Structures are given as C-alpha cells and as structure tokens.
Amino acid sequence: MINLYFIGSAGSGKSSLTGAFAGWMQNQGYNAITVNLDPGIENAPYVPDVDIRDWIKLRDIMQEHGVGPNGAQIIAADMLALNINEMKEIIESYETEYVIFDTPGQMELFVLRQSGKYLIDELGADKSIIGFLYDPVISKTPAGFISLMLQAASVQVRFNIPFLGVLTKSDLLPDEEREKILNWSTDLMALEDAIHDERPTFSSQLSIGFLSALKSLGASQKIVPVSSKYGSGMEDIYNTAQQVFCGGEDLSKD
Numbered sequence: 001m002i003n004l005y006f007i008g009s010a011g012s013g014k015s016s017l018t019g020a021f022a023g024w025m026q027n028q029g030y031n032a033i034t035v036n037l038d039p040g041i042e043n044a045p046y047v048p049d050v051d052i053r054d055w056i057k058l059r060d061i062m063q064e065h066g067v068g069p070n071g072a073q074i075i076a077a078d079m080l081a082l083n084i085n086e087m088k089e090i091i092e093s094y095e096t097e098y099v100i101f102d103t104p105g106q107m108e109l110f111v112l113r114q115s116g117k118y119l120i121d122e123l124g125a126d127k128s129i130i131g132f133l134y135d136p137v138i139s140k141t142p143a144g145f146i147s148l149m150l151q152a153a154s155v156q157v158r159f160n161i162p163f164l165g166v167l168t169k170s171d172l173l174p175d176e177e178r179e180k181i182l183n184w185s186t187d188l189m190a191l192e193d194a195i196h197d198e199r200p201t202f203s204s205q206l207s208i209g210f211l212s213a214l215k216s217l218g219a220s221q222k223i224v225p226v227s228s229k230y231g232s233g234m235e236d237i238y239n240t241a242q243q244v245f246c247g248g249e250d251l252s253k254d
C-alpha cells in the first residue's frame with residue numbers, strides 16, 4: 001500500500017487532484033481509495049472513502065470552544081492525531097494499492113503542526129510520498145516560483161520522505177508560459193536570468209540569495225504539469241510513484 005499525500009497552498013488544487021488522480025487510477029483498473037483530511041472542505045469534487053468529517057466537525061468545535069472558523073481549523077488540526085488509530089484501521093480494511101490523501105486547505109496546518117507528521121509516521125512513512133503542488137498563478141513570476149521552491153524545500157525537510165513536484169491547473173497556462181515554468185524547475189540558471197531581467201529590487205536580491213542556497217542544496221527538481229480539469233499528467237504522477245517504490249514496475253491490474 002502506497003500513501004500519496006497532496007500538499008500545497010490553499011486553492012492550489014489538492015482536492016481536485018485527489019479526485020482526478022483517484023478517478024484516473026480507477027479508470028486504469030488500479031485500486032485506489034481517497035482520504036479527506038480537511039474538516040473544512042466544501043463542495044468536495046470527489047466522494048472520499050474515508051473522511052475526517054466523520055470524526056471532526058468544525059461546527060461542533062466552534063460551538064464547544066467558542067471560536068471562529070479559523071480557530072476551529074487549528075483545534076481540528078491538533079485533534080487529527082487523536083483519531084489516527086481508528087482511521088488507520090479503516091484504511092487498512094480496504095484492499096487497495098494506493099491511498100490518496102487530500103490535506104487541509106491551509107497547508108501550514110498540516111505541515112507545521114505536530115499532527116501532520118505524526119499521521120504520516122503512524123500510517124507508515126516508509127511507503128509514503130508527497131505530491132507538492134505548485135499553483136500556476138504564483139509560479140508565473142520568478143519571485144513567486146522561488147517562494148514555492150522554498151516552501152517545497154521546507155516540506156521536504158519537515159517530512160523527509162520521497163517527493164514529487166506537480167504544476168497544477170496547467171490548462172490555465174499558455175504553452176509558452178507553462179514551458180517557461182517547467183524549465184525553471186530544472187534550470188536554475190534560467191530562473192536566475194529571469195530575475196536579472198527584472199528591475200533590481202531588494203526582493204530580487206533576496207531571490208538571488210535564496211536561489212544560490214537552493215542551488216547548493218541541489219534543489220532543482222523536475223516538476224510534472226497536470227490538469228485535474230482535463231485529466232492530463234496523471235500517468236506521470238503514477239509512474240513517478242511507481243518508480244520510487246517498485247523500481248518502475250506496473251501494479252497488477254484488477
């Protein structure tokens with residue numbers, strides 16, 4: 001069983017990708033289930049097989065603790081840890097090859113608080129992979145792209161498990177713009193040139209500094225473009241995950 005966690009900033013497309021990737025897998029005849037870890041999800045674009053809302057209800061937390069929706073999200077994130085054993089049992093009752101996790105809307109609730117790391121560890125870090133989502137609107141500018149690279153690096157540091165970068169909603173980007181971003185992900189010199197092309201500011205100086213740190217860490221990493229809307233790129237996610245855990249071997253189909 002492989003655990004795939006989609007992590008990214010609010011609105012980057014985690015829930016859509018969870019639905020699209022699970023749908024793609026099922027269409028291919030592979031086994032996959034979805035787990036929703038976002039108690040605040042609205043209009044989920046898929047029907048989760050396991051749903052944190054069965055244990056944690058934001059409305060109840062707001063009433064019980066007298067907090068607003070944001071406070072409730074923080075309490076809910078910490079409560080996640082209390083329900084892991086039960087959730088684990090239910091997940092393990094499925095005979096499935098892939099468990100796809102949709103993480104809370106606000107990335108920092110999962111990445112920075114203890115419960116996210118605890119959950120990944122309890123469910124088996126050794127068979128887990130993170131899909132880190134690059135929002136296309138933020139990725140368009142060199143400074144935005146570098147900010148996301150830094151976030152990606154901090155997620156990697158935090159969880160220390162295999163990692164795959166994904167450029168979401170690629171259907172929203174003109175071909176040229178998409179190619180430019182994909183090229184930045186592997187060619188940090190091109191990214192640096194793009195910063196130099198802009199008017200020099202304190203921010204661009206900072207960007208150059210961060211970039212050289214990322215370079216020295218060997219942080220350039222190919223990013224896979226996907227569109228949940230049109231279902232493109234799903235095979236690339238699958239192939240990468242398979243390569244990490246099974247040396248590229250295909251799963252046996254149903």
Ligand SMILES: Nc1nc2c(ncn2[C@@H]2O[C@H](COP(=O)(O)OP(=O)(O)O)[C@@H](O)[C@H]2O)c(=O)[nH]1
Pocket residue numbers: 008009010011012013014015016017105168169170171172226227228229230
């Ligand atoms: N055009 C387009 N829109 C998308 C795609 N994926 C997600 N969206 C839209 O982006 C918004 C945020 O998506 P969502 O999956 O809820 O993001 P989350 O907050 O990370 O879970 C929604 O309005 C989606 O319809 C995509 O592949 N293409």
Ligand SMILES: [Mg+2]
Pocket residue numbers: 014015016038041102103104105
């Ligand atoms: Mg979501």
